[in-house]
Amino acid sequence: MDFDVIIIGGSYAGLSAALTLGRSTRNVLVIDAGRPCNRQTPHSHNFLTHDGDKPADIANTARAEVLKYPTVRFLEGKAILARQxxxxxxxxxxxAGNFTARKILLATGLKxxxxxxxxxxxxxAISAIHCPYCHGYEVRNEKIGLLMNDDHAFEMAKNLHLWNKDLTILTNGKSKLSTEHAEKLRSKSIIIIEDEVVELLHNNGYLEYVVFKNGKKIALKAIYVKPDVEQxxxxxxxxxxELTDLKTIKVDEQQQSTAKGIYAAGDCATLFRSLSIITAAGTxxxxxxxxxxxxxxx
Incomplete structure (x- = not known):
């Protein structure tokens, strides 16, 4: 075998794993395509010793630390084929050709x-955001939108009410909220708009207005979005x-996939996309x- 472990994905989970394996004197290849999902994010938050740092700076520091270990090699490129x-x-x-290893770690993130x-x-990832623990403090007490519908919109609005009292749910079409949930939201002065959203007007990624199909628009500081995901x-x-119903790689508490010798860590294996969580998973x-x-x- 060329390596003990091949790690596909050289962001936080992959780098964390590479550091641990390098310190274990294992021969490791890290393959990275260079397109992390947070590449547009101006600052990372809620990560001890790096709160407010740029994601690329954190990754560059981590990579430099990992490269101090002589048994770890980096390869810039896209992994396109895997077989047992x-x-x-x-x-x-x-x-770049083919490389072999005893084990593989998938740290490929999510699309x-x-x-x-x-x-x-x-x-x-600038003003259209997904996680209040990552971004909520920076837009606290501002006028915020939620581009979502059904039960998820209710649960998210309930959580966000801690950070923001001026909330508007944009269902982007007919509301799927239950009568009970809609009444509860309105009792908290949370607005529900069912008009179709056609555009976000912004200044270099910083939201200014949401424009609706009927021509109306509202001013918002930020908007929470729940995107679909793909591997x-x-x-x-x-x-x-196997994948889970949420389209993440199914792993146990030790990050082992359902196939022997294949592990997964980071966003590809969880929707809880906090840097502290995914770096721990890599370790x-x-x-x-x-x-x-x-x-x-x-």
């Missing part, structure tokens, strides 16, 4: 699939591990993989 072979796995990288609304992609790679089809996966190899070799 005798004793491990073979990973094909676009324009956010946003509603087709003009301006939304430009605002994503970046179809490795579940190539390697035979856990690395420890368990290392322990498994020790048992195999002893």
């Amino acid at each position: 072979i005798d004793g491990g796995f073979s990973i094909g990288v676009e324009n 956010d699939v946003l509603p087709n609304i003009k301006g939304l992609a430009d605002c994503w 970046h790679c179809n490795f579940n089809e190539q390697l035979g591990f 856990m996966a690395a420890v368990v993989m290392n322990k498994e190899m020790i048992s195999e070799d002893f």
Whole structure:
């Protein structure tokens, strides 16, 4: 085998795992395509010692730390093929060939699939946000929108009411809220607008107005969005591990997938996308993989 472990994805979970494995003297290849999901995010929050830092700065510092360990190698490229072979796995990288390893860690993140609304992609992760624990403090006490419908809109509005009292739910079409939930929301002075959203007017990603199909618009400081998600790679089809109903890779508490020798950590395996959570998951996966190899070799 070329390596003990191949890590596909060189962001926080992948780097955390690479650090642990490097310190365990394991030969590791980290393959990274260089397009993290938070590449538009100006600042990361709720991550000890890095609160308010730029995500790219955190990743660059982490990468420099990992590269101090001589058994860890980085390869910039896109993994496009994965298959099981005798004793491990073979990973094909676009324009770089094939590499083999005893174990693989998928840290490939998730692809956010946003509603087709003009301006939304430009605002994503800047003023179109998804998590109050990551972004809520910076827009507290402001006029905020929720681009969502049904029970999720109710639960999110209930949570956000701690940070923002001036809330508007944009159902982007006919409301699917129950009568009970709608009445409860209105009792808290939360507005519900059913008009179709056609555009977000913004200044370099910072939201100014939401424009509706009927021509009306409202001023908002930020808007919470619940995007659909997809895996970046179809490795579940190539390697035979399972996905959950939420489209994340199904793992146990030790980050083991449903296929032996294949682990997953980070956004690809959870919708709780906090940096502290996903870096811890990378460490856990690395420890368990290392322990498994020790048992195999002893």
